[in-house]
Amino acid sequence: MIKRSPVQQGASQRAWLITYPLAVLALICVAVFWAADPEWYLRALPGVLFFLIYLLAYRDVFTIVIWRGAFTIAVTDVPLVLALYYLPPVAVILVVSGAILVDQLWSGSPRTKMAFNVAKSAAGNSVALLFIAAFPRYDAADPAMWAILAGAALLASVVEFLSLAGVLSLVQGLQTGMGALRAGWSGFAVNGINIIVGLVFLVALGATWWSAILLAILVAALLLILRSYAEFFRRHQTLADVYELTQAVRDESGRSGLPDVLLGRVRSLMQSEFATLWLAPQGRHPEVLLTARVEHKGLLDISPTPEAVRARAVERQVGTGVGAKFASTEDLRAGMRAARVKDVIVIPLRSGQATIGTLEVVNRLGDARTFRETDVQVLETIAAHAAVAVENSRLVDRLRYDAYHDRLTGLPNRRRVTDALAESVRVRAEDEVVAIMLFDVDGQRNVNESMGHAAGDKLLVETADRIRGIADPGALVGRIGGDEFVVTLRAPSIDATIEIATRMRERLRGPMAVGSLTLDVNTAVGVSVYPDHGSDPETLLQRAELAANAAKVLPYGVQPFHPALESRAVRRLGIAADLRRALDNDQLEVYFQPKVTLADRHVVGVECLARWVHPAHGEVAPEDFVAVAEHTGQLARLTESVLVAGLRRCRAWADAERPFAIAVNLSARILLDSRFPELVRELLDEHGVDPGLVTFEISEPGMLSDIERVLPSLYRLRDLGVRLSVDDFGTGASSLAYLRQWPVHEVKIDDSFVQGMATDSGDLAIVRAVIGLSREFGLTVVAEGVESELTLELLEEMGCELGQGYLFSRPLPFERLEAWLNAQTEPESTPTGEVRRLRAVI
DSSP, X not given: OOOOOHHHHHHHHHTHHHHHHHHXXXXXXXXXXXXXXXXXXXXXXXXXXHHHHHHHHHHSEEEEEETTEEEEEESTXXXXXXXXXXXXXXXXXXXXXXXXXXXXXXXXXXHHHXXXXXXXXXXXXXXXXXXXXXXXXXXXXXXXXXXXXXXXXXXXXXXXXXXXXXXXXXXXXXXXXXXXXXXXXXXXXXXXXXXHHHHHHHHXXXXXXXXXXXXXXXXXXXXXXXXXXXXXXXXXXHHHHHHHHHHHHHHHTTSTTHHHHHHHHHHHHHTEEEEEXXXXXXTTBXXXXXXXXXXXXXXXXXXOSOXXXXXXXXXXXXXXXXXXXXXXXXXXXXXXXXTTOOOEEEEEEEETTEEEEEEEEEEESSXXXXXXXXXXHHHHHHHHHHHHHHHHHHHHHHHHHHHHBXXXXXXXXXXXXXXXXXXXXXXXXXXXXXXXXXXXXXXHHHHHHHHOHHHHHHHHHHHHHHHHHHSOTTOXXXXXXXSEEEEEEEESOHHHHHHHHHHHHHHHTSEEEETTEEEEOOXXXXXXXXXXXXXXXXXXHHHHHHHHHHHTTSSSOEEEOOHHHHHHHHHHHHTHHHXXXXXXXXXXXXXXXXXXXXXXXXXXEEEEEEEEEETTTEEXXXXXXXXXXXXXXXXXXXXXXXXXXXXXXXXXXXXXXXXXXXXXXXXHHHHTOTTHHHHHHHHHHXXXXXXXXXXXXXXXXXXXXXXXXXXXXXXXXXXXXXXXXEEEETSSSOOGGGGGTSOOSXXXXXXXXXXXXXXXXXXXXXXXXXXXXXXXXXXXXXXXOOOSHHHHHHHHHHTOOEEESTTTOOOBOHHHHHHHHHHHEEEEEETTEEEEEESOOO
């Protein structure tokens, strides 16, 4: 229910400041005229006829609407001219005031408005009578009498007009009063025509009273013509207004200003106090309730429409009108009276067969006016266009949302994050940084391959929800890649950002349910900040990704950007094409690092390691060109090149009767190629090398990431007779029990544990456990990274069979390896043949 506010009630009370003086003026004039003509009532019998004529004249009016008020220009000037001539002054005031009072009571006008209209009319007529009293009385046919009566009638209209403008200025403000003045002056042309018609009637009646019959017929005909013309003009104007409205709605379709344009124009066109747009909730769109009110510039989030009326329209899916002119909705009138609503029209907005909302107008302006069936048809036409515009607006909104949000998680996507970063950079304070924390989820690919993409999607959604839950309130959380999430915020410094990233990563590591499994999801976090690490969003995101890649190998998993990371990445990109040419031209060199038995210091084999000296960049780190080979599809060629070089040297050593075994590193990605075991068989046959002299070393973390897929290739290689070794053992997340399931012959302990075992009891315990359990499983144990005599002695005491490291020799090219063998080893005969034994460990 829409109630009158205290401000509105106060404004209504101010109307009495004009009503009272007008009433006092009219009463004084009545008293004066009564005193001057005490027996006026004896000549007032025609006043009954004038009273009826006035009532009819007030029912046929022209109306203009200004803001909240409706102003009428009636044909009352015609009977007024006749009454001023034929009736006593007191009778004129009483008859006109009485007719207005009856009309206002009939229309149900508020008390304040009714009192003002009666006082206004009485004061205007009193001033007109005073004007007439100032001149002598002439015959009806005398032009002087015409001028006096015309002046009096116009003076009455001016007084009433100025009174109306004054009360509007007091009640609704000076701007409203000025608007009434500007709009009302055109009405005096109609007043002038009515006065002339009244004078014509006066002259005709002065000639003969029988002319009243002709005049009555003429008036009836004119009223019929005027009504027909008014109805035609109203329909024409309505069509023009509807066309302009639909054009405006179409132009605004898809924009945020659609409700303002639609409701403002609908309210004006339907001349209603309220126009409301209600949209039902749909998908991610919430319920919308917006109302344009005649005295408000903006839109309100209320609606005066009774819920029962809206429910009826939505249920029946037809336009529903309730008011004095709608007899079929009488059952809803009680609720209307309770809500203080005079009349209402509710039109459903339809999209196909569904109702998406309603368009509503409430309270036709003007106390004597109400909505009709024709208004329902007009509003239905508008609603049809509005429904299309609303659906287009929602479609555009959805497209905008989809363009800036990830469909799976609902988080902002890379484009939205980039825009938000640009805005944050623009408004950043001097004492803070704009921080980007990029979370790279580990294990997403494994979940997709082992449990299906539905489970992988669930993991991403759960991760998104968890990051959103642990992020600071002012942070923006987005998804910029398959398994990459980003959090941006303003922070005091880069150190504070790293603390936030570390805290979030730890909170994110909790167990996460995916289907029937509970996973412990790990993340690597890269950090970049503005302005230290870049000046634009794309650069900041790129550098955060570089840092996240570097963080994957760190135990604490958080890495701020450093220029060396970018230079390394740029360097890798620059050598991609050069690596292909180097492989084509056999420019890569293979180095060999000896493997030594710890018990008797025999050199029993070498590990084959690729080395590359770039003509421009110099020596390229193996991890760099191996990474480039993996990303450019050249890893198979690189592996084959190293294997062929090793087999060639292995054949040569065997021909010289000092057989050395060779070891070659394999990526798990190579083992995914089912053709690789066959290639190995062909190369062994081609070079005539005993398969037992060849060992393939597979990194434990790489093997774990694809264990189910690489197992078939491992078994086929084992069946060929080659040896298999688990490289970098201890750095992955496996259990030692896996060693029983894998078809391997050897375990190679990672150098990070071997180098620390002399000073760290934890590393020592790990090495001891690996050696003990591996021997229980019948596996050979190789320790890499042997760099001190103390480490050598500890390994020997634990029963480790083989070792390699700088204590024995660095990786050497073939010629230098031969020189090292001649200088540092001596031949020794064994039951299986001659071997090379170290003279001393330096």
